[in-house]
Amino acid sequence: MEKHFYHESTLRLCSSLQLEKSLQSYFEFIRDELPIDGLYINIFRKQFNDIQFIAHVNANQSCTLDRQISIPEELAQCLDDPQRPRVRIVNDIEHDPITALVAPKVISGIRSLIILRMSIENTHLGIVGFYAKTTGVFRPRHADLIAPHMHALALITALNLRGRNLLKENEALSKQNVSLRRTLDVQNGVVGANSGLKHVMQQVQSIAKINTTVLMLGETGCGKEVIANAIHELSERSDKPFIKVNCGAIPDTLIDSELFGYEKGAFTGAESRKIGYFEQANGGTIFLDEIGELPLSAQVRLLRVLQNSSITRVGGHDAVQLDIRIVAATHRNLQAMIHREVFREDLWYRLAIFPIEIPSLRQRRTDIPLLVQHFIEQLSSKFNLPQLPRVTPEQLNILNQYAWPGNVRELINVLERAIIQQPSGPLDFGFLAPHQGEEITTQANQTVIIDPNYASDKLVPLDVMTRKYISHALRITGGKLYGPGGAAELLDINANTLRSKMKKLGIV
Structure with a gap:
C-alpha cells in the first residue's frame, strides 16, 4: 500500500514541467488518503525577512503565486533554526505563530495542517503545507505517508524557481535597470537631480554650453566634483579631456610645474619637457578643486590664464595658447580671504562670473534614501556581494536624523563601515551618535550646527x-x-x- 502510494505520488509530481499541473495531479491523488482541503508551497527569504508563497492547489484551482509576507525578526530567527523538525502536525493553526501570521493572508480558512520541510543538499528550501479547514483532523499516519515525498517536492520546487529566474532573466534585468534609474533620480551622474539638487541642476543646464568660468561654493564633501563633471558632460567639450586638480594636495614648491609644466633643463632633474595640467586639459575642461588653497604666486599666473588663455611653462619664454574651460570650487569664504589679503580680489572677480552654491546634505535630506540606495549598489559591487544588503525603515531614520558634518563623503564612509560589519544585512547604523545639535541659520542664510557632543x-x-x-x-x-x-x-x-x-x- 505505502509503496504503491509513494510510487504513484512521485509519478504525478514528475508528470509535468509546469508546477501547477504536477501539483494538481498530485493533490487529486493524495486527497483520497489524507483529509486535506488543499496544499501550498512557500519559501523563506532570509535576506528580506519574508515568506514568499509560490504555489497553491485546492479543489477549485491550481496556480503559481508570487506573494511575499513580511515577518518580524524574532520569527525569522526561528525559521533559520536547522533543528526544526522535518515533518510537523499542527492541529490548531494558533499553535504555530508563523503560520497563523502569514497563511491566512494568502489562503483563507486554514485551521490545521501538516508542515513538510524541503531540503536539497542540506539547504533549507521551504515548506509544503497540507491543510484542512477543520481543527484536529491530522494523525501521525498521515504525516508518515507524505514524509517520503519531501525530495520529489523539493526537486520540482527548485526547478520551478530556477526556471522562473532563467526565463525572466532578461526581462527582470531590464525592468530593474529602468526602476533603478527612476528611483535613484540620477541625471548625468547626479543623484537627486530632480529633488534636493534641482535648483543646482537648473543652473548647470543654463551654463553648461557656455564657455563661462564657473565657481562652485559649498562645504567639504557635498559633491562639488560631481557637479563639475555634470557641467563638462553637458557641454560641447564632453568628448574632450576633463582634468581634475586638487590644489590643496600640491606642495607650494611644485604648484607652478604641476599646473603649467616645465621645459627641459628648467631646474635640476628636469631631463625632458613636462606638460602641466592646463595643457593636458586643452580643448576640454579643468576642474580646480580647493582653489582657495593656491598661494598668491600661483594665483597671479592663474589670473593670466583667465585673462589671456595662455600659459608659460616653467623655464620657458614662449606663451602657449589654450582653449580650456575653468571650473573652480572651494569650501572657504573667499571674500573673507580677500579682506585678509590671502586671495586676490581681481582673481575672485574672474572666477565668480557664475557662482553655484551646492547645498549640504542636511539641507537636502530628501535625497538621503536615494543616495543610500545608489552607494549600496556601488559598494556591493566593490565587495562582490551576492545580493544587496537591506536597510530597514528604522535604520534609515537614523541616517535621516544624523547631522552629516562630512556630507555625502561621510555618508559613503558610514555605509561602507556598515556593510563591512554586516555584509549580508540588514545594515545597522547604531554606531552613529544621536544628533543632539541645534541648527542655526545665520544672517547670510547659512546653516550652522551647534552640537555640544563635539565640545x-x-x-x-x-x-x-x-x-x-x-x-x-x-x-x-x-x-x-x-x-x-x-x-x-x-x-x-x-x-x-x-x-x-x-x-x-x-x-x-
Whole structure:
C-alpha cells in the first residue's frame, strides 16, 4: 500500500514541467488518503525577512503565486533554526505563530495542517503545507505517508524557481535597470537631480554650453566634483579631456610645474619637457578643486590664464595658447580671504562670473534614501556581494536624523563601515551618535550646527571664550567691523555694542 502510494505520488509530481499541473495531479491523488482541503508551497527569504508563497492547489484551482509576507525578526530567527523538525502536525493553526501570521493572508480558512520541510543538499528550501479547514483532523499516519515525498517536492520546487529566474532573466534585468534609474533620480551622474539638487541642476543646464568660468561654493564633501563633471558632460567639450586638480594636495614648491609644466633643463632633474595640467586639459575642461588653497604666486599666473588663455611653462619664454574651460570650487569664504589679503580680489572677480552654491546634505535630506540606495549598489559591487544588503525603515531614520558634518563623503564612509560589519544585512547604523545639535541659520542664510557632543568637558571662563570668538570673527572678515560682511553683521549684534564688548575684553 505505502509503496504503491509513494510510487504513484512521485509519478504525478514528475508528470509535468509546469508546477501547477504536477501539483494538481498530485493533490487529486493524495486527497483520497489524507483529509486535506488543499496544499501550498512557500519559501523563506532570509535576506528580506519574508515568506514568499509560490504555489497553491485546492479543489477549485491550481496556480503559481508570487506573494511575499513580511515577518518580524524574532520569527525569522526561528525559521533559520536547522533543528526544526522535518515533518510537523499542527492541529490548531494558533499553535504555530508563523503560520497563523502569514497563511491566512494568502489562503483563507486554514485551521490545521501538516508542515513538510524541503531540503536539497542540506539547504533549507521551504515548506509544503497540507491543510484542512477543520481543527484536529491530522494523525501521525498521515504525516508518515507524505514524509517520503519531501525530495520529489523539493526537486520540482527548485526547478520551478530556477526556471522562473532563467526565463525572466532578461526581462527582470531590464525592468530593474529602468526602476533603478527612476528611483535613484540620477541625471548625468547626479543623484537627486530632480529633488534636493534641482535648483543646482537648473543652473548647470543654463551654463553648461557656455564657455563661462564657473565657481562652485559649498562645504567639504557635498559633491562639488560631481557637479563639475555634470557641467563638462553637458557641454560641447564632453568628448574632450576633463582634468581634475586638487590644489590643496600640491606642495607650494611644485604648484607652478604641476599646473603649467616645465621645459627641459628648467631646474635640476628636469631631463625632458613636462606638460602641466592646463595643457593636458586643452580643448576640454579643468576642474580646480580647493582653489582657495593656491598661494598668491600661483594665483597671479592663474589670473593670466583667465585673462589671456595662455600659459608659460616653467623655464620657458614662449606663451602657449589654450582653449580650456575653468571650473573652480572651494569650501572657504573667499571674500573673507580677500579682506585678509590671502586671495586676490581681481582673481575672485574672474572666477565668480557664475557662482553655484551646492547645498549640504542636511539641507537636502530628501535625497538621503536615494543616495543610500545608489552607494549600496556601488559598494556591493566593490565587495562582490551576492545580493544587496537591506536597510530597514528604522535604520534609515537614523541616517535621516544624523547631522552629516562630512556630507555625502561621510555618508559613503558610514555605509561602507556598515556593510563591512554586516555584509549580508540588514545594515545597522547604531554606531552613529544621536544628533543632539541645534541648527542655526545665520544672517547670510547659512546653516550652522551647534552640537555640544563635539565640545570638550573642560570649560573656560565665558569672557575668555567670548574674546576668542570675536577675534575669530574679525579674522574671518579681515578686521572689518561695520557694514555688509562685517563682524557685527555676522555675529548679529549692533556694531557699537560689539565695539564696547571689544573694549571691555581688551580686543584691539
